[in-house]
Amino acid sequence: MKATGIIVEYNPFHNGHLHHLQQTRIKTNNDIVIAVMSGNFLQRGEPALVDKWTRSKMAIASGVDLVIELPYAFATAQASDFAKGAIFLLDALKCSSFCFGSEEGSLEAFQQTYSLLSTKKDEYNTAIANYIKKGISYPKALNEAYNDISKASTDRLVDLSKPNNILGYHYVQAANLLNSNIKPETIQRVVANFHDDANNNETIASATGIRKLLFEGQKISEVNAFMPSPSLEGLKDWESIYFSFGSWEKFYPTLRIFILRSSKEKLAQIAEITEGMENAIWKAAKTHTNFESFMQQIKSKRFTWTRIQRMLTHIYTDFTWDQLRDIDLPTYIRPLSMNKKGQAYLQSIKKDLQLPLISRVAASKNDKQLQLDIKAADLYYLGLQSSFGQSMVGSDFRTAPIIQE
Structure with missing residues (x-):
């Protein structure tokens, strides 16, 4: 079996994610799709809408074969380290390719952008430092320096002011810096941009738009058009237990x-x-x-x-x-959910894995990165401020990887 990887947060899983997943299968023609997914805290520095177990079940129910947790230290990191951790895990899981959504949609543009910035690394870093001295934010300094460097190029380059393009660039960069043989692919993002509000005339909305509706007090039925039925049911089940969402x-x-x-x-x-x-x-x-x-x-x-x-x-x-x-690269592989195909794939590569496979945390609780994951999970449930949330403290020790039919 051949596997392709995707890097996700699924906060929550919506129709745009379903499109990405379906197009990934078509583009790569691989047997298995593995998602490396952030845990209970996310790259934008916020609590997840619902916990990692619920989001992983949404993913499997909609067609992902195996969901692996991206450790807290990488899931909450700046884009380059977020990408490094995720690509490292997909490489460790023997994926032959990974596929990401982008506003650009052209892999050639990402490769040429990486080549340009690698060739002009010193000039680029100097420009970044000069812009930071002017008092602007690091991301804006990166973009301004990039615009300066790219002016003279005749190649097709990526617009690095777009959020998914930024992540895509760092995925390609990480694969190169890790000397990975994993092949990148990209699919153009459709309809809704990363931060767009939900539009009732469309069937695809950004996760940001969906969360905004829910935080404004809209009923889950109001986001019905934007999400597959397993995701809607997952949100309903969550709300019936915890009465609110993570924010x-x-x-x-x-x-x-x-x-x-x-x-x-x-x-x-x-x-x-x-x-x-x-x-x-x-x-x-x-x-x-x-x-x-x-x-x-x-x-x-x-x-x-x-x-x-x-x-x-x-x-x-x-x-x-x-x-x-003290943290460089992920030190383990931790499955959250899988279907039978994902389980069979994991069994087939288990003996060749270079990282420990953690199914139950009690056996590996001394790993420093895993300790962070366990603590982050417990604090997430306490933050929900409900008796049900409090009862979930320690659940990482009690919860085995979920196997769905």
């Missing part, structure tokens, strides 16, 4: 306690917190009782909303600079 507004009271019980010196040791942001965060937590007003006080031109949210995620999980610097 920073829901988690903020707990986050606020964690901030205010820390000293500013302790906050400065948390991963991604730099340039005195610990002072702004602590001061805002003293006065603001809701997340939106808290964020409005601490946002700045220097740091993107996403970067600040990642700081807050790391405060919430107590993930420090020392821990971050």
Whole structure:
């Protein structure tokens, strides 16, 4: 059996994801699709709408064969490290290819962009540093430097101001830097862009648009047109148990306690917190009782909303600079859900895996990365502020990989 990989968050799984999955099967013509999926906290620095187990079941019910968890340290990282962790795991799982959605839709453009930036690496890095000195955010500095470097090129290049193009570039970059034989493929994103609101005249909406509807108090039936039935049922089941969805507004009271019980010196040791942001965060937590007003006080031109949210995620999980610097690549493969085909594939490659395969965390709980995953899962359920959420603390020890027919 040949496998292709996809890198996902499925927050939640919607019709655009289904399109990507179906087109991936057509484009690669492989037997198995493996998804490396973020756990309970995501790359944009926010809690997942529903937990990793629920999202993995949505994925399997809609056609993915095997879902593997991307460890917390990579799932909540900047784009380059997020991509590195995910591609490393897909390579370790013997995937012959990986396929990502992009606004660009042309693999040649990604390859030529990687070639350009590799060739002009020193010039590119110097330009980035110069823009950062002007006080703009790191992502904006990257884009400005890229625009400068690319002006003289006649090749077809990727627009790196687009969110999926940025991730796609880093996937291609990671595969090259890891000297992987895994072959990249891309599929053009259709209808809804990454941050677009949901449009009732369409059947595809962004995950951002779907979440916005739910957070605004819309009933799950209002997102019916944008999601496959297994995803809708998953959301309904979740809401019937937990009564609400994961969000920073829901988690903020707990986050606020964690901030205010820390000293500013302790906050400065948390991963991604730099340039005195610990002072702004602590001061805002003293006065603001809701997340939106808290964020409005601490946002700045220097740091993107996403970067600040990642700081807050790391405060919430107590993930420090020392821990971050101690992590290079994923140290295990952890399945969350699979169907019979995915199970058979995993069995067929099990003896050749270079990483330990973790089905039950109790046997490998001393792994530092796994400890982070377990803690992040427990804190996620506590953040839901429900008795059912509290009962889920420790569930990583009790939950085996889900096998669906």
